[in-house]
Amino acid sequence: MTVRLGVTGATGRMGREVIAAAAGREDCEVAFAVNRDPAGETIEGVDIEPAAEFDSLVADREPAAVIDFTGPESAVDYARACADAGVAFVTGTTGFDDDEYEALEDASEEIPVLHAPNFARGVQALLNVVGEAVRNLPGYDVELVETHHNAKRDAPSGTANRLLEEIEANGDFGERVHGREGEAPRSESEIGVHALRAGNVTGEHEIVLADNHEEVRLTHRAEDRGVFAAGAVDAAVWIAGQKAGWYDFADVIGE
């Protein structure tokens, strides 16, 4: 069966990759793709339509799932529209505040919703091992450094926040300290968090665990945005067969 997909944020860095990833597969097809101001563009043979036509495109082209890489406000709007239309929703957008995240969770009462701050399988593996590393090294200093391209809006990255949750769930830590300046000695239990923005870096996350005699570094480096797009399309094909509820990328990989 071919899964029909809608794509939002289609002319963005990720939207283009999602369309290319879907075009290269036989188990799915792009039913429509929208962007805020598409200016008549075509990507991989798909005409990019204005975002204002989203509701009517969903009604006419009947996608089984929508893949969203836009921004937090837009993602929430699309999640609500998908809930109204009964269409599954997959979003890789990051930077949601608590209210926005709650709105996504509300939508999951009516449709399947999957949010993953990172669709790289290597990041999922990193999430699986970081807690174990922290548990094995009690009392070690923990610092997280993430590096992204100079156009990224949110900081720290969604992936960094997710890694921090995993670290905190597995050790006895104090506050997160975002960067340091001036007189800023390290307290024993704080977690230092550092967001670098430079050039065209696709996405790097490194966790440093150290005491005074040794250090361990766990690093993930995305070489190409195609890795995120492939994971997002896997998630959309998978979610098309699920019932309403809240899912994450681990659910997709676990099957």
Ligand SMILES: NC(=O)C1=CN([C@@H]2O[C@H](COP(=O)(O)OP(=O)(O)OC[C@H]3O[C@@H](n4cnc5c(N)ncnc54)[C@H](OP(=O)(O)O)[C@@H]3O)[C@@H](O)[C@H]2O)C=CC1
């Ligand atoms: N989960 C993951 O694996 C990954 C997540 N991300 C996240 O994905 C999001 C997008 O990243 P990226 O592609 O780099 O960002 P871009 O800014 O390149 O792309 C976002 C696109 O969404 C469009 N857009 C914004 N609002 C709407 C709307 N209402 N309707 C339709 N289109 C809209 C923008 O249009 P316009 O040009 O008009 O602003 C733009 O084309 C970010 O939150 C990022 O952190 C990124 C990479 C991987």
Ligand SMILES: O=C(O)C1=N[C@H](C(=O)O)C[C@H](O)C1
């Ligand atoms: O904006 C990006 O580019 C990325 N954003 C995601 C995040 O915030 O974690 C994932 C990836 O690192 C690329």
